Amino acid sequence: MxxxxxxxxxRVQILEWKKKGYSIGFVPTMGNLHNGHLSLVKLAQQSCDKxxxxxxxxxxxxxxxxxxxSYPRTIELDQKKLxxxxxxxxxxxxxxxxxxxxxxxxxxxxxxxxTGLLEGAIRPGHFDGVTTVVCxxxxxxxxxKAIFGQKDYQQLAIIKTMVAELSLPIGIISAPIGRxxxxxxxxxxxxxxxxxxxxxxxxxxxxxxxIAHAIxxxxxxxxxxxxAATDSLxxxxxxEVDYITVRDAKTLAPxxxxxxxxxxxxxxxxxxxxxxxxxxxxxxx
Ligand code: AMP
Numbered sequence: 145m146x147x148x149x150x151x152x153x154x155r156v157q158i159l160e161w162k163k164k165g166y167s168i169g170f171v172p173t174m175g176n177l178h179n180g181h182l183s184l185v186k187l188a189q190q191s192c193d194k195x196x197x198x199x200x201x202x203x204x205x206x207x208x209x210x211x212x213x214s215y216p217r218t219i220e221l222d223q224k225k226l227x228x229x230x231x232x233x234x235x236x237x238x239x240x241x242x243x244x245x246x247x248x249x250x251x252x253x254x255x256x257x258x259t260g261l262l263e264g265a266i267r268p269g270h271f272d273g274v275t276t277v278v279c280x281x282x283x284x285x286x287x288x289k290a291i292f293g294q295k296d297y298q299q300l301a302i303i304k305t306m307v308a309e310l311s312l313p314i315g316i317i318s319a320p321i322g323r324x325x326x327x328x329x330x331x332x333x334x335x336x337x338x339x340x341x342x343x344x345x346x347x348x349x350x351x352x353x354x355i356a357h358a359i360x361x362x363x364x365x366x367x368x369x370x371x372a373a374t375d376s377l378x379x380x381x382x383x384e385v386d387y388i389t390v391r392d393a394k395t396l397a398p399x400x401x402x403x404x405x406x407x408x409x410x411x412x413x414x415x416x417x418x419x420x421x422x423x424x425x426x427x428x429x
Contacts, residue, residue, distance in 0.1 A: 145227045147234045151284050154196075154235050158286055166193035170287035172278060175199040176216040177225050180322030180330035184291040185229050187319050196285050197226055198235040204248055205273030216332055235285065242280065252279045255305045258396055262409060263298050263420075266386060274299055275306050282314060289315040295322075295329055297407055297422045301396060321421070323349070329421045336417040344381045348412050349421055351377055352388075355408050356423045359390070364401050366390040377412055386411035386418070393424060402427065 148154040161168060169188030173181050177199075188195045199222055206212035219236060226234055254271035258264070264271050282290065292300045304316050322330045327349035328342075337345055351373045358369055370388040377385050391398060393405035402425065409422045 145223070145231055145234060147223065147236055149236055149238065149241065151237065151241060154233070154284060157233060158196075161194050162286070167288040168192055168285065169195045170281070170285045170290040171195065171197045172281050172290065172292075173197060173199055174201045174215065174332065175222050176218050176332035176335075177222045178322070178330045178332065180293060180295060180319075182225065182229055183322045184293060184319045185226070185231055187291050187317055188289065189230070191289055191317065192287075194232045196233045196235055196287065197231050198237075198281055198285070200235075200237055200242060200277070200281075202242075202273060202277040203239055204243070204276060205270050207267055207270065210267070211333075216335060235281075242277070248276060250276075252276045252306065252310075254302045255309070258298065258302050258305060261396060262387065262389070262391075263411070266411075271299070271302050275302060278303060279306065279310070279312075282312060287314055289317055291317045291319055293319045293321065294422070294424065295331070295420065297409060297424075298396060301394070327353075329419070331419065333417050333419075337414060341414045341417070345414060345419060347380045348377065348382070348410065348419055352408050352410055352421055352423050355388070355390070356425060359402055359406070359408075359425060366400065373410075382412045382414055384413040386413065393426075 158168065169192030171184045171188050185195060185197060199219060201215050201217060203212055223234060251272050252275040254275040259271045292303055294300060300318055307314055307316055324330060326346040328334065328346045329349065355369045355373055363369060370390065373388045374385045388410040390406055390408050393407045399406055405426050407422050407424045411418055411420050
């Protein structure tokens, strides 16, 4: 496995692969890799000849009061996992390599209709930071396919829209949410949880599943279902519920019936940790 820290060195390798006609799969990450990330790697390997994984904690997608400084950085362990997963190349740039001017003034503004709500409303500027770095990484890696997790559902919807609206020649593959055995969605931030909080955390997914089952059984009282879910999470020991909501799977607009694909999205706070999860319900599956 090769590790590149410089854009130019990676470009040489990419060019060589392109000349040989290899397809390139790309998995962008912020590191601290778990099995959810590795499932994205597997999908990339199944659909492309060569796989590049980037590990970059992107400062411009964190707000001033967020965990940029303390975000877990575990590059040695990450490299070991990626090497064991037979990844071809890791791109591990410094902040200076990605943003040599010290700031990034040219930005890719994320789709407005998808950023003014949910995570975008709570984390102003976050998605512009994501689309900017992802677009930049796409230009560096020039992948045929890029794999993103359904875990970050709104991010995935925004990336798909960016790729379509900017006519980027890249196929976006959505990967199912990797979970622990008790249902908790895997996340680099789960390690912030205390032992007691970790015991409470899986109830989040159970509550979302209860909503899904109710909807599949014909209940369309979405706001009642979400309010009851919120009450039960607070009673179970969660500190805050940022939102539990049922949305159109494409536009993320609120819905009042299940006549199209929908997604149940939730964000809860346990101690100092924000946990995200969702369940996608496809109308015709
Ligand atoms: P991150 O390192 O958290 O920025 O995530 C990098 C990629 O991995 C994103 O596309 C995430 O959506 C995806 N990802 C994170 N957690 C999971 C998970 N539990 N299952 C599947 N994909 C995930």
